[in-house]
Amino acid sequence: MATPIDTLTNETVDLLQQMIRNQCVNEGTPESGHEDRNARLVRDELDGLGIDFQTFEPEPNRTSLIARYEGTDPNAPSLCLMGHTDVVPVSPEGWDNDPFGGELITSADGTQEVWGRGAVDMLNVTSSMLVAFREIVRSGKRYPGDIIYFAVADEEAGGVLGAKHIIENDWDAIKSDYVLTEYGGTPSFTDDGTTVLLTNGEKRGAFRHLEIAGSPGHGSMPYATDNALIKAAKIVARMSEYKVAPNIDEMFRDRVRSLGFDAETERRLLDPAHIDDVLAELPLGMARNLHSCCQMSFSPNVLNSGDKDNTVPDHADLMVDIRMLPGEDDDDADRRLREIIGPDLLPSVTIHRKYDDEKRGPAMSSTDTPLWSALTDAIQIAYPDARVVPSIVTGGTDARFFRARGVPAYGAGLLSNKVSFAEFQNRFHGNNERIDIESLKLTTELWLNVCERLWI
Ligand SMILES: [Zn+2]
Known part of the structure; x- marks a missing residue:
């Protein structure tokens, strides 16, 4: 029984x-x-x-x-x-x-x-x-x-x-x-009826450690010093402003359609030219999820630099959490990362891939x-x-x-x-x-x- x-x-x-x-x-x-x-x-x-x-x-x-x-x-x-x-x-x-x-x-x-x-x-x-x-x-x-x-x-x-x-x-x-x-x-x-979302895949992490080099100097004379922390801060700022073109594929369309928006919101969410404006109007939980579901994301999460508070740092370590869409790979992530860092700062940066030992499947x-x-x-x-x-x-x-x-x-x-x-x-x-x-x-x-x- x-x-x-x-x-x-x-x-x-x-x-x-x-x-x-x-x-x-x-x-x-x-x-x-x-x-x-x-x-x-x-x-x-x-x-x-x-x-x-x-x-x-x-x-x-x-x-x-x-x-x-x-x-x-x-x-x-x-x-x-x-x-x-x-x-x-x-x-x-x-x-x-x-x-x-x-x-x-x-x-x-x-x-x-x-x-x-x-x-x-x-x-x-x-x-x-x-x-x-x-x-x-x-x-x-x-x-x-x-x-x-x-x-x-x-x-x-x-x-x-x-x-x-x-x-x-x-x-x-x-x-x-x-x-x-x-x-x-x-x-x-x-x-139009009931939709239930299940998951059959996930974004893959491409965690990166950026080693940023500078030159040491006395903290009392910062003028025109080669400060690794300032370079790191510029990279962080560029990352936060970096725009990725959204990937509006069939799966993303299905996701948006299943969420029950009004027709106008749905239309704008599926339009690469307008999606950013709509995201800014949505509840944060929803906006964050939709944003991440249609693009590679970059989140700078840990920054360490210097050893002493009176010394201009000659090194900084920045940890970045990158998440790739299905179909994107580590080379795509590095390419975008170099774009973010920019040609002026790139010579000071060494990019290390983390979790390289992980066997990647589909x-x-x-x-x-x-x-x-x-x-x-x-x-x-x-x-x-x-x-x-x-x-x-x-x-x-x-x-x-x-x-x-x-x-x-x-x-x-x-x-x-x-x-x-x-x-x-x-x-x-x-x-x-x-x-x-x-x-x-x-x-x-x-x-x-x-x-x-x-x-x-
Ligand atoms: Zn869990």
Whole structure:
């Protein structure tokens, strides 16, 4: 007997609350994260069900867990449900409720929401995947392919101690034919019907370290000195003013069309001559997302220079976060970077590529797969007239390590009509992160319905 969905939704709520309270805050240092707390929670939840699981701990307390429920046919494709268990830090003063309380709070309009860091990125998905996985195991239902639940550490710091580590060192343990992970499933409702955005690709990072050279001098006589910090500041200013011609392709058009703008706004957003003006009028979360979805972006994020406050610095180090659209490569990024720096400053700058060791796979997964069809069918159970549209994520997710191995990986989930796309974007790494119960129900159901449809 299958468990009623309301019972399962309650299980997702309860698990999400526990995962939030476990505070697996990843500060980007090996000592932070403490994902062993969430790994232990997952292990306890799966205990006694008679399935195999394996844990990985490349550094103390940085635990990832893989549980596998075997299918009936060793040749059938396997499906990995991957959820990261870490979250990013918070600024508590910006929150209306305890960011690690995991409280269930009823909003002014009567919506019940679970509050806390990770409620949308991505403990909502991680907890609902666990509930769906456990329900399948508990019910004794067997599908042809293996179903793998992967609770992974360290996504928020690039997966070095999580997905990247396991995939590079122990591919056999996690090997799968399809992957579902964050994020997607925001519906928008317009006169033309309902559109749900899932993700099948992401922008790729081209992080750069610029070493900027100057000449030392006495800080008391700055006139006409060769100050590396001033050069760095000029580069930063040029970067902030640099304009990239937007790439208005079919995927971007679909994204814009799915957001329910009025006809005039939509027309201007799709017109390279007017997009900048419209972006300036939109809510910031929406504008930032759309801006990044149609161009390579440059964000100067760290600047260090000099050693002493009375000495003109002869060196500066500038770290730049560059994100490339699918189809763009490292050479494109360097070409634009040189353009930004300009011929006058270029002789003083050495450009270093960071993360060069990372095996780059395709930025996009094809949607011509049984899994994409299963997702579409499953979403149409909740939103019968929905058009399911592929899109890109502006940041990086662990999906990229699977894509590098040729495995189709999609960002999915399913949200209620309570969360607009712009609001959803703002909650990622933002203040007052929270998710409504209806969305948790829809997402839990989605995984179960996908499994029902993938192997038919
Ligand atoms: Zn995430």
